[in-house]
Amino acid sequence: MASSSYKACGLSQRVAVVKILFRTVSAAANPQPKADFLKGEPHRKHPGMTSLNTLRLPQELQVAAQSVIQKAQVTQLTDRCHKLINYLWSRKRMVEDVTLRQKALGLEKELWEKAMQKMGDIDEEALRNQIRKRVLSELRQTTYHWNSLKYDEELGVVYMASRLAGGFAAVTRALNEIKKRDPSFAPQSLLDFGSGLGTVAWASHLHWGDSLKEMVCVDSSGPMSVLAERLLKGDEEEAEPLFKHVYFRRFLPVSPKVQFDLVAAAFTLSELPSVKEREDAVITLWRKTSSYLVLVENGTKEGHQMLMDARDTLLKKQEQIVHDPRPARVFAPCPHEMMCPKLAREPITPCNFQQRYHPLPLSGHHECQTEKFSYLILSRTEPAQEGTEGLEWARLIAPVLCRTRHVHCHMCCTDGQLQHKVVTARKHSRDVYRCARNSDWGDQLPIILKVEKDAESDSE
Known part of the structure; x- marks a missing residue:
């Protein structure tokens, strides 16, 4: 039966069948050795793979978060969550004074030239006042008004309901880059700047719980630190923390010589208003880094640009780094230390990545969501040879x-x-x-x- 169906095939089909059979026999007779860069791993788990499957919050963290939200009884929680997410995603950097001044001067010059083209007597003083009023009015309407977020207990709960799972997913994915590519790295100390709800501590404990002996969480918001501590205790006031050696602080350690194996700042640079404050913060964090510095932001043009500014600061201003002379090296995601090619193209698009995750089981949340984020990892160690010549x-x-x-x-x-x-x-x-x-x-x-x-x- 098979023989007759084969004869019924056209010449081209028979040739194709013969080729497939020949390849199969050849492959079985002469199996190809795997390339050296695979390091014995199958192709589906090759050394360059750092992406993760859909993530879930640790069970203890999810139960604690649900308990806190239920006790808070925040009115219109779903609507407030959507508004907060939209606000954070659309947030821009504060317009610097220099930029604002240049814009004002340019607009004033343009209005003055238009006025000069008109014939007749001109009262220069009255015209100058009129132009200034128009410039101020224009600037108020077109300039982005940046405001700092002040978290009280209620807004902290709204933030937790909307951002806990997504933030945890982004940080876990970024830290997995280090876990996968540097398996010998076993940090004993962690510094989390702008710790918020403590997602960095939870993600770090997931990866290196056996080695971490000290986790310092620094956040200027008292209510947020209180919420983070409640989550750590399973929302039971008298309970022991689910993992120990976590310390909550309002300020960074004073001594410039104190360093941590792993330093992180997740969604924190966007909370600093000016370029100067972000630059100072990044330099301070790098001084306190002995191995890896991890920065994570929203996967928007603004978030990506802030990370690229931080990258330039640490690569080009080495003279400001004291006590530890080891230079900064880009570990991830960039495979080079040149200007980001995405910033050289028009229209500019952010370099971002995504991680699927299961949100908190609350009203209005879908089964799975996607966190889009940008990240930057800098290292003090020499890059490992991740392949062959x-x-x-x-x-x-x-x-x-x-x-x-x-x-x-x-x-x-x-x-x-x-x-x-x-x-x-x-x-x-x-x-x-x-x-x-x-x-x-x-x-x-x-x-x-x-x-x-x-x-x-x-x-x-």
Whole structure:
């Protein structure tokens, strides 16, 4: 029966069947050794993969948060959560005084020139006053008015209901980069600046609970620290903390020589009003870092720009770093230390990533949500050799599009350029191709330089 159906096939179909059979037999007879960069791992778990499956809050944290929210009985909680999320996502940086002054001078000059074109006698003093009023009115209408958020107990509960799970997901994903790429790293001390609800402490405990001996959480908001401590105790006042050695403070440690293995600031830079305050904070945090500094912000243009400003500060102002002369090196997500290529393109788009998570089971929350965030990890240690000679790791900056026998990959490469590569087994090797098919947005992908150079010479 099979023989007759085979004979009924057209010539081209029979040739295709023979080719497939030949490839199968050849592969079975001559199995290909895996590339060195895989380090013995299967393609679906290759060393560049740092993305995570859909995350859930730790059970103890979720139960404690639900208990706090239930006891608070905040009116219109769902609506207030939506408004707060929209406000935080659309938030911009404060307009600096220098920028505002330049804008005012430019507008005043433009109005004055228009007035001078009119014929007739002009009362210059009256005209000057009129122009100033128009300039002030224009600036009030067009300038973004930045306001600091003052968290009382009720607003803290609203923030927890809307941002606890998403913030935990983003921080956990960022810290997983260190966990995966530097498995020998076992931090004993943590400093969390702008700790809020303590999500960094929970995420760090998830990754390094066996080694952490001291976690210092610094936040200027007393009510937020009280909420964080309630969560840590399971919302039972007399209970012992679910994990020990967590200390809540209002200010950073005074001594400039005190350092921590891991320093983090999640969604904190956006709470500082000026460029100068953000720069000073980043320099101070880096001075207190002995191994890794982790910064996380919303995945907006504003959040990404603040992280790039922090990156430039630490890479270009080494002379301001005292006591520890080891220079800053970019660990993630950038595979280079040049200017972010996304900032050089118009229109400017943020370099961001996403993490799926299960929100708190409250009214109005869907089963799964996606947290879009930007992050930056800087290290004092030498970068590990993550592959073999002739191979580099690029960062996937968009979802991977898998098609028949090829994969579309948008990547940020080690030469500081954005590239769109169509990865195939024939052109890039079977191992790289299978790694690409199993990778996701935010992972690293191995690029064999020899193959790339050969392809370029062939195209010429």
